[in-house]
Amino acid sequence: MSDTAAGPIESRSTITCPECGHREAETMPTDACQFYYDCKGCGAVLRPRPGDCCVYCSYGTAPCPPVQAAGRGAADGCCG
């Protein structure tokens, strides 16, 4: 039995900084997206890549909860 569409929502995501490679585990808000993220390694301000709705979708090990709920690739399901 596989349930790829209705799996549990992962609220933890580890962000990898594209500038310095620093990794930091963060807890994602379930009702909002995080557009900016300050790297704790180098201080760079990360922003989502084009087509992504938040920094977790771009740099995290798990996409943000709204996107997880809508399915990966359905970026429109997040943040309007």
Ligand SMILES: [Zn+2]
């Ligand atoms: Zn960094």
